[in-house]
Amino acid sequence: MDLTLKPVMNSRLLSQTESPQPDGSADIRLDIQLDRGDFCLAANLCLPATGVSVLFGHSGSGKTTLLRCLAGLERASGNVNFGQQCWQSERHWLATHKRPLAYVFQEASLFDHLSARGNLDFAASRAHKRKGPQADPAQHHNFDDVVEMLGIGHTLERYPQQLSGGERQRVAIARALLSQPQLLLMDEPLAALDEQRKQEILPYLERMKTSLKLPIVYVTHSIQEVTRLADYLVAMEAGQVVAHGGLADTLSDPAFPIKLGEEAGVVLEGVLQQRDSQWQLACLRFDEQFDLWLRDCERPLNSAIRARILARDVSLSNSRHHDSSIQNAWPVTVESIHDSDHPALALVRVRAGSTALLARMTRKSVAELQLASGKSVWAQVKSAALV
């Protein structure tokens, strides 16, 4: 791997999303540097005050260190501001226990000498001590609601040693919520769990994301967690922020600096418009005009859903094919053509309305279809998955 530090390479991406919230009043702003000899971290970021911001990168990219700096567990130089509240500046340092945040660690971090209930009470009894800038009584997390939301009612009288890995992590998340944070930091909360436990916890995280008005900064190296949870994406490499912006913008940028290979693709957000019970299909309508038909799911009509379309599942043609097995085809405009991970392949960015898609195909196809920027073509989507 190339270890030299790269400058922020994607100026278009950065300028496009410089300020996630125009007023900027409640944003999380950090500008920090940390030099540990063999590892340098430098980040200048403004994260939105709502939704899930994901710090994404390979291991060793500095995402966990950045999160620890935000929490005050690591002492970097620079500034950290949470809304109107200064957490760190040249002359000022707010200790971790005074910052209105909670932190979910990668491995089980429950106190072994306390039962699950004892762990939750530990957090609840200290919650009043730190009032942040915008403490809102309406956002108070009620003990019973949190226990119910994370499905840990049966674990309360047990000790951490008697819980499964997934249960421990759910208790840890509940404990974090009961400390009534105004910012939730999560450091790869699923990484230490096996695939089955991950699938068990992800729905709880999605439920938290939709039902709580709590900004979350989430560290992961898993593109699956990115597509399911992220609203805002920060890509990191070798201690530097290499791209950041809204999820749809960053993932659909062919120049996205973290190579995803087969996993390259976009995430569409839309509404569950209708379902076809005869064929067990559901229709996701995005951009208010395009319909994406996919396998039906349990979710109710009109709920907001996400689908992931991989670049390798999108093909382009000059005319509409009516004799194809493919259900989803839309007229699109070619925006740009980029290199892919193999010299024979190209990534083509196309636009359907205001939504960008990526299509991966051979260079030969690009030449034979005479694809060029501005050309109108049809995009066929072979498969898409709800996330």
Added chain:
Amino acid sequence: MDLSAADINAITLTLKLATLVTLVLLVISTPIALWLVHSQSRWRPVVNAVVALPLVLPPSVLGFYLLISMGPNGLIGQTTMALGLGTLPFTFAGLVVASVLYSLPFVVQPIQNTLASLGQRPAEVAATLGAGPVDTFFRVTLPLAKPGFLTAAVLGFAHTVGEFGVVLMIGGNIPDETRVISLQIYDHVEALQYDQAHSLSLLMVGFAFVVLLALYGLRQPAGGRSWT
């Protein structure tokens, strides 16, 4: 087993000394152990070595230097005299000071090892949940490190009960003041009172066995630790 009044006095004195020394040691060893575990200072190895010195020094050497420094011409002696306390050698207080130094590594090291194996994580978790440093120490660190503190207390107590050389150098052999069990046994043997020596010695053997039994009982894992 028949114990004379002098034997009983020696036993009482020994228990009083060991209890007091253990309490003092727990209070001063905790900050030393915390510092040794968390400090990045280059003085750390030096402090580690100084704390461990009594482990390798003959008690007579430690006693000799303590005798000199606590005497009227020594640094400690001058200080205690300036404070109007007189000099410490051949007093119970002097014995306490000497025993604290002599047993220090036996208390610092178990606490230090437990704190080191606990790592920073519990304290970090507590901080992210809004607990300040003092709160964290009493509600998280102390309960989690309890086995280490118990081991430290048992070892410190037992080691103080068993000391001989330092007591002889510092305390002399004054009844009810500095004559502890080990000196009482020595006196019995000197006077060829082997029966009395037997009674006290057997008592010590029994005590030592019970202490070690308790210690190994404590080290039974009471459920796996998830802190790594």
